[in-house]
Amino acid sequence: MRDAGQARRNVSSETPANSRSDTVAVWDFPLRVWHWALAAFVLVACVTPNTFDPLHRLAGYAVIGLLAFRLIWGLIGGRHSLFARISLKLRAAPRYIVGMLRGETGRYLGLNPAGAAMLVVMLGLLIVSTISGVMQVSVRFFGVGWIEQTHALSSNAIIALIAVHVLGTLWMSVLQRENLVRAMFTGRKRVPGSARAAPVDPRVVASANGSREPEPVAPEERISVVPDFPPLRADTPVVGARPAGPARMPRSLSIHDKRLGVSR
Structure with missing residues (x-):
């Protein structure tokens, strides 16, 4: 006894x-690698146009591969990587964003409605930007005005959305008193209080x-x-x-x- x-x-x-006793696994390893790899290649693509064209193209092709992986992983990945309930969260996103601006948030282990909307818009812009970029360097569409404008506008929109994403992540970290950037490195978030x-x-x-x-x-x-x-x-x-x-x-x-x- x-x-x-x-x-x-x-x-x-x-x-x-x-330190793991009050946390739970949320983001699986493949999703975390995808997130930071995408951030790195998008950053390279943003700072290399018209200066280091070969590196710019390489970053663009890498982003295309990462987009293909994310679409597949959204069907077969971990629980919080799936697209299964994305439509529900998109419908809840407008009111959630209004509440977030007022300092009212709910506790979500996975993506909250605002994060789900951010994911969909970001993936859509990246698809438009990369496809128009590939078309722009092809023989058939080289020098076509609307292709160049589409690529430029979508790329600028991606830069603006990245800024919103960073500010939103920092704002939610303050509201919920949790380091969400660290959570994307470790894959773990704290459980409800x-x-x-x-x-x-x-x-x-x-x-x-x-x-x-x-x-x-x-x-x-x-x-x-x-x-x-x-x-x-x-x-x-x-x-x-x-x-x-x-x-x-x-x-x-x-x-x-x-x-x-x-x-x-």
């Missing part, structure tokens, strides 16, 4: 030091000789399995405690959920 008690104290003392309050579930596995130390429970087992709608929360109440009511959400998000037919 003394050994079991000592083991429990060791677990409880080691849990706060574990109610789940973080109990990093270890005191499960005791009974055996013929008595009980032994509790087994830690992964954060994935303590959060809602409903993908993204509504914002995630803990689903296991504390034994003996008064059950808490549903988490209050901003008015804009509750409207989204009602219109989208998503229940708690």
Whole structure:
């Protein structure tokens, strides 16, 4: 019994030091590599036109390959990489963006509605820019005015959208008190605050000789399995405690959920 008690104290003392105990895996490794590779090649393409044309073309072809990968990965990738529910989030995006400007946000582990809209617009602009760029250097369309204008306008729109993306990421990091840039490097985000309050579930596995130390429970087992709608929360109440009511959400998000037919 003394050994079991000592083991429990060791677990409880080691849990706060574990930086992964209050986080959950969100962005899979292929998606993170794609994100930063795309950022690097787009940056190269933005600073090399009319100065280093061979490097500019190489960056453009690399972006085409990355776009093809993202379209495929959106069908077969991890849960938060899929395009399956993108239409629902696009319909919720306008009201969500208005709420975000007012400082009202919901808790999403994956892309929030504003991020989903950003993804769709960015992918569309990149497709237009790269296709028009390839056409521009071909024999048939070389020197065609509308091709050159399309490539220039879409490329400038991409630069502006990148600036909006960076500012939006920083703004959401401040509102939700979470480093979203680091999350895209590590692939992990913190779980909702109610789940973080109990990093270890005191499960005791009974055996013929008595009980032994509790087994830690992964954060994935303590959060809602409903993908993204509504914002995630803990689903296991504390034994003996008064059950808490549903988490209050901003008015804009509750409207989204009602219109989208998503229940708690």
